[in-house]
Amino acid sequence: MTTTDTAPDLLTHALAYAESGLRVFPCLPGGKTPLTSSGFLDATTDPDRIREWWAWRPHANIATPTGAPGFDVLDVDVRPDGNGWAAYRRATVAGALDGWQRAIRTPSGGLHLHYPGTNQRNGSLRDHHIDFRATGGYVLLPPSLGQTKAYSRRYEVIRAVKAPGQPLDWARVTHLIAPPAPCAPRREPRDVSDEQRTAWLASHVARQPTGNRNNALFWAACRATEAGIADLDALVDAAVTAGLPRRQANLTIASAQRVIAHGPASSPTGIYR
Structure with missing residues (x-):
């Protein structure tokens, strides 16, 4: 088992998080099970x-x-049966993961990206x-500790960004990584003008x-x-007509x-796998 160094003063860190406005609550040492009767509903900034x-x-x-009012988290898992790095790469290249504020290395060797909090589920x-x-x-x-039979490591901040950040659109990430089967389009036209092709594609959307959508x-x-x-623009208008928000x-x-152009997207230094 991989072990960590001496334990940090977790109370000091908990108080610092609370002072910054983050509500906190205790979980089982080395695990994720809440130690309070109502779990995260008991979270507080009260120092006493x-x-x-x-x-x-x-x-x-x-x-x-x-x-909200805290932050949202994208979690890239690393488990014995697989990991999320391929999905992470795909979403990163497409620009779907831009806007994170903190990158956290998890005990398993995975990643947490923190984004401004929203009301998404x-x-x-x-x-x-x-x-x-x-x-x-x-x-x-x-510096919470994660312990299993295979490892004993702490959560660690890799990088923090001072910029305000942008919320993660989970629906967009979902459609990019695991899109539903598309409705079969009518036969794509050939030897037509750009205007005709755009109109055909817009009609499909x-x-x-x-x-x-x-x-x-x-x-x-x-x-x-x-x-x-x-x-x-015609495709955007068609999507809005179908009920998709313009943004x-x-x-x-x-x-x-970006995907077609194979354009690179920014990634957290040292964690792109």
Whole structure:
């Protein structure tokens, strides 16, 4: 088993998080099980309550609820049966993971990316070993300890960004990594003008039902970009007609253009696998 160095003063770290505005609560030393009766619902910034908790269990891990007003977390898992690095690379190259504020190395060798908190719900792409923690979830904070039969390591900050950051669009990440099966488009036209091809693609996007709109837009934008068409406003308008928010449609268009152009995207220094 891989071991860590001497234990840090977890109370001091818990109080520092609380002073910065993050609500915290204690979890089982070396694990993620809450030590309070109501779990993350008991989280607080009250220093007296925090001192009581850590006087009772000095080696308790530090946890915080996710979602607004705190932060959301993208979790790249590393497990014996697989890891999420391939999905992470794909989403990074597409620009879908931009806007994070802190990068945390997890005890398993995985990654937590912290984003501004939202009211999105938790999500999981189990087959791709990628999880999302927002409203209704919680995560451990550095220097909490993770222990299994295979390792004993602490959560560690790799990098923090001073910029305000941007919320992660989990729906976009989901459609990019594990898109639903697209509705079969009518036969794609050949030997037509750019205007005719764009109109055909826009018609396909506009027909999509809920649950496939973003995937169809991404597909159409890729086809248009491959054909050398730069003006994709008609595709955005079609997606909005189908019920997709305009901001999300613009983000999906930009993502498709990056994927076709094979443009590199920024990644946390030292953690791109």
